Amino acid sequence: MISIYGFFFEIKGIKHDTTSYSFYMQRIRHTDLDSPSTICEHSAVSLKSERLVKYEIRAQTLVEGRWQEFSTNQITQKFGFVQPCCKSHALKIQTVGIPIYASFAFIFPLS
Numbered sequence: 001m002i003s004i005y006g007f008f009f010e011i012k013g014i015k016h017d018t019t020s021y022s023f024y025m026q027r028i029r030h031t032d033l034d035s036p037s038t039i040c041e042h043s044a045v046s047l048k049s050e051r052l053v054k055y056e057i058r059a060q061t062l063v064e065g066r067w068q069e070f071s072t073n074q075i076t077q078k079f080g081f082v083q084p085c086c087k088s089h090a091l092k093i094q095t096v097g098i099p100i101y102a103s104f105a106f107i108f109p110l111s
Helices: none
Strands: 002-004 007-015 020-028 051-063 066-071 075-079 091-094 100-107
Touching: 007 100, 020 051, 020 100, 051 091, 066 091
Parallel strands: none
Antiparallel strands: 002 007, 007 020, 020 091, 051 066, 051 075, 051 100
16 A cells, blocks of 8 residues: 555555466555554545546566566556546566566656
């Protein structure tokens, strides 16, 4: 879970089978957390129902001594609280490499 400027995002990585993975993020309400952390208790909470976010999801893994790189490229999307706009596009990859290093980069453009 990531909290920034009163917005809360859950970061997910899913292994579908031995070579298939997907990575995505979704906006969540601070009240939907299973166990609210001290970050949530002492952070501002945005009351905006939607927010424009520019993001990119990347993954890297080493296969036979060579790096494989995967990316969604930059995507600009409005994130709200209801499907489908609460969930990012998924980065889906097929690889035999392990471990997989995933990174999520995002900014809030002026809106």
